[in-house]
Amino acid sequence: xxxxxxxxxxxxxxxxxxxxxxxxxxxxxxxxxxxxxxxxxxxxxxxxxxxxxxxxxxxxxxxxxxxxxxxxxxxxxxxxxxxxxxxxxxxxxxxxxxxxxxxxxxxxxxxxxxxxxxxxxxxxxxxxxxxxxxxxxxxxxxxxxxxxxxxxxxxxxxxxxxxxxxxxxxxxxxxxxxxxxxxxxxxxxxxxxxxxxxxxxxxxxxxxxxxxxxxxxxxxxxxxxxxxxxxxxxxxxxxxxxxxxxxxxxxxxxxxxxxxxxxxxxx
Numbered sequence: 001x002x003x004x005x006x007x008x009x010x011x012x013x014x015x016x017x018x019x020x021x022x023x024x025x026x027x028x029x030x031x032x033x034x035x036x037x038x039x040x041x042x043x044x045x046x047x048x049x050x051x052x053x054x055x056x057x058x059x060x061x062x063x064x065x066x067x068x069x070x071x072x073x074x075x076x077x078x079x080x081x082x083x084x085x086x087x088x089x090x091x092x093x094x095x096x097x098x099x100x101x102x103x104x105x106x107x108x109x110x111x112x113x114x115x116x117x118x119x120x121x122x123x124x125x126x127x128x129x130x131x132x133x134x135x136x137x138x139x140x141x142x143x144x145x146x147x148x149x150x151x152x153x154x155x156x157x158x159x160x161x162x163x164x165x166x167x168x169x170x171x172x173x174x175x176x177x178x179x180x181x182x183x184x185x186x187x188x189x190x191x192x193x194x195x196x197x198x199x200x201x202x203x204x205x206x207x208x209x210x211x212x213x214x215x216x217x218x219x220x221x222x223x224x225x226x227x228x229x230x231x232x233x234x235x236x237x238x239x240x241x242x243x244x245x246x247x248x249x250x251x252x253x254x255x256x257x258x259x260x261x262x263x264x265x266x267x
Contacts, residue, residue, distance in 0.1 A: 037068040046263035050256040053248040061113035095122040106142040115147035120158040123165045144173030151179040166195040203237020210242040
């Protein structure tokens, strides 16, 4: 039987798509860095202010955004891993770390409120629940200053789980925010069953709203729906005073975006 040439053997053992192979190796390396960062607690929360529409724009609360650092102390860009881990056990671990560090910040800063992002899948995760249950069992209760943000897409994947969790948490004073409102086409029938205290309108509908008639109609409709269900409306992604002025004029209760403050590691 004729033997394969060396070049043929090399071709059998080498990926046919070198770029795809390089990307897969990079992704594995990034996920390994994320795991090591979580294990070593090389994590920190950046906080972005959410401001009320009142004169002077006082801060209503801060949204916590987790930052993971590699061995050199550099931040691992979230864009490189969040899409990969969002629906995995690693994503649950990130949610648990975010909640843990957010409660620590509440203890250190008794005058502020914080929001932290959580996937609907994490609500039943053992590690995430241990962090929450430990806090709820603590004598120094801070839950009434915590807001849990659940994206519209995540909430609609497991609506019954989210509703049951909200019912369970009602006695503890936790607040809930529906993030990316309008992006995932929430079935409005669920809004009557959920217990969201506020919605955060997706930035797609607020961008250039002072100049975009379509966004003006859509944002106004979303704010009207929020108010009908007795929820505060937060306009996200605000990058100019003109956008802020228009959003406030159509009823936005709070504004958030780079125009009002970038995420920072200190308040």
